[in-house]
Amino acid sequence: MRAHARWRRRRPLRTRLALACTAAVAVVALGISAAAFSIVRYELNHQLDQHLTQQATLVQQQHRDQGPQVVYGECNFLAAPACAQIVSADPGKPPNEPYLLPVTQTTRQVANRQRAGYFTDLTIGGHPARMLTTPMIAAPPGARQAVQVALRADSVQEGVRQAGALMAAVAAAGLLLAAVLGRTVARTALAPVARLTRTAERIADTRDAGLRIDLPPGRREDELTRLAGSFNTMLGELEQSVAAQRRLVADASHELRTPLTALRTNAELLARADRLTEGQRERAAAALHRQLREVTGLVNDLIELARDEEPQPLLEQVAVGRLVGHCVDTARGHWPAIAFTLDDDADGAPGHGAAERTVPGAPARLARLVSNLLDNAAKFSPPGATVEVRLTAGLELTVRDHGPGIAPEDLPYVFDRFYRASAARALPGSGLGLAMARQIAHAHGATLTAEAAPGGGALFRLRLPG
Numbered sequence: 001m002r003a004h005a006r007w008r009r010r011r012p013l014r015t016r017l018a019l020a021c022t023a024a025v026a027v028v029a030l031g032i033s034a035a036a037f038s039i040v041r042y043e044l045n046h047q048l049d050q051h052l053t054q055q056a057t058l059v060q061q062q063h064r065d066q067g068p069q070v071v072y073g074e075c076n077f078l079a080a081p082a083c084a085q086i087v088s089a090d091p092g093k094p095p096n097e098p099y100l101l102p103v104t105q106t107t108r109q110v111a112n113r114q115r116a117g118y119f120t121d122l123t124i125g126g127h128p129a130r131m132l133t134t135p136m137i138a139a140p141p142g143a144r145q146a147v148q149v150a151l152r153a154d155s156v157q158e159g160v161r162q163a164g165a166l167m168a169a170v171a172a173a174g175l176l177l178a179a180v181l182g183r184t185v186a187r188t189a190l191a192p193v194a195r196l197t198r199t200a201e202r203i204a205d206t207r208d209a210g211l212r213i214d215l216p217p218g219r220r221e222d223e224l225t226r227l228a229g230s231f232n233t234m235l236g237e238l239e240q241s242v243a244a245q246r247r248l249v250a251d252a253s254h255e256l257r258t259p260l261t262a263l264r265t266n267a268e269l270l271a272r273a274d275r276l277t278e279g280q281r282e283r284a285a286a287a288l289h290r291q292l293r294e295v296t297g298l299v300n301d302l303i304e305l306a307r308d309e310e311p312q313p314l315l316e317q318v319a320v321g322r323l324v325g326h327c328v329d330t331a332r333g334h335w336p337a338i339a340f341t342l343d344d345d346a347d348g349a350p351g352h353g354a355a356e357r358t359v360p361g362a363p364a365r366l367a368r369l370v371s372n373l374l375d376n377a378a379k380f381s382p383p384g385a386t387v388e389v390r391l392t393a394g395l396e397l398t399v400r401d402h403g404p405g406i407a408p409e410d411l412p413y414v415f416d417r418f419y420r421a422s423a424a425r426a427l428p429g430s431g432l433g434l435a436m437a438r439q440i441a442h443a444h445g446a447t448l449t450a451e452a453a454p455g456g457g458a459l460f461r462l463r464l465p466g
């Protein structure tokens with residue numbers, strides 16, 4: 001039983017479909033053949049029986065017209081196709097034996113009107129024959145008689161046999177046709193599935209997400225075409241994601257090379273510490289420390305950036321106002337020389353002010369986004385300057401500083417990975433902060449843009465959906 005179930009599971013879909021089609025066509029072919037055979041056999045037998053009935057009537061007429069002394073001859077079927085005899089209900093009354101056809105108790109009962117006439121199959125002189133026994137209607141008054149008529153059934157039997165052979169041949173041909181049709185139907189119907197499977201297997205083998213399934217020309221929208229279409233869409237996204245990851249890895253290895261080389265130089269320098277003065281040693285150690293921190297920050301940013309979309313279970317309703325307030329407080333701790341102002345747009349109607357608005361999102365990631373903007377603003381601001389943070393009721397967050405601002409030629413690139421304007425190179429940083437911020441914004445369906453603030457400084461604008 002279990003082996004059978006396993007076989008069913010493993011048997012390819014095409015075989016199963018072919019078998020189903022074959023079975024359906026075969027049942028129809030066999031059914032039609034069997035029905036045709038039954039009809040032919042019934043018709044042939046029915047004709048013979050009608051013929052027998054006619055003969056019986058004829059015999060009765062002859063008997064009535066020519067008297068009971070009619071001799072019907074031997075029943076050898078050679079001279080006459082039919083042979084007939086008359087049997088009395090009373091065994092003692094004429095016509096007497098010897099009878100040509102078998103006479104039984106039932107024959108006497110028919111003669112005696114105790115039962116209706118009937119047909120019998122029998123063999124006479126080695127030939128198949130059929131006999132009708134029926135009450136004699138034209139019997140003389142008082143005489144109860146039956147008439148028996150027999151006809152050779154060879155030709156009928158031969159006809160039935162031939163019809164049987166013919167129908168068997170037709171059925172066999174039907175079965176063959178069914179098998180061929182089943183295979184063809186299964187193959188044509190499953191051709192797109194086979195294409196799909198082949199492509200999927202090739203992708204699994206080559207890991208080439210650039211492959212696609214050829215869709216049939218014209219817009220025939222059946223289930224399989226739609227499936228193939230979705231499969232292609234999925235492949236496209238996979239390809240993009242793979243390409244993005246590859247680019248990230250390539251960029252990262254390129255960007256890591258310089259700080260790692262500097263690290264190694266300092267480490268090698270420290271390895272020969274005995275040849276250095278106290279001051280040189282301290283400087284090298286401090287540089288090593290700083291570079292290590294930078295590389296650590298870079299690697300952490302990279303890992304963060306390489307993370308894909310937020311896993312669904314981490315999404316929750318985030319109170320934007322509270323989150324921004326929290327980020328500003330943290331930034332004040334980090335940058336004591338900078339004054340942060342927070343305008344929370346308290347003018348909004350009760351229940352609609354920015355402080356109460358929530359958006360679905362990952363709070364830790366949104367906090368990271370805001371902190372990146374605040375850190376940039378503080379980093380590029382001169383000491384004592386103000387950073388103005390504003391959250392409107394329409395859930396638009398702006399961070400404005402009074403630093404050097406972003407040069408127009410740098411504006412299109414500041415969100416690129418590892419991009420740092422030449423003026424920014426002197427300051428610590430990886431060039432990943434804004435790339436990460438924009439990625440988080442996109443993951444939340446938000447837009448993040450940079451512009452020059454009127455009167456100098458940079459202005460970053462985050463529009464949250466709501």
Ligand SMILES: Nc1ncnc2c1ncn2[C@@H]1O[C@H](COP(=O)(O)OP(=O)(O)O)[C@@H](O)[C@H]1O
Binds near residue numbers: 406421432433
């Ligand atoms: N508030 C700002 N004022 C001026 N330039 C900025 C500001 N924020 C970002 N930039 C520019 O955009 C670049 C990319 O920023 P970011 O991705 O955060 O990298 P990082 O801060 O590590 O340099 C910065 O190097 C700088 O040139």
Ligand SMILES: [Mg+2]
Binds near residue numbers: 431
């Ligand atoms: Mg930054």
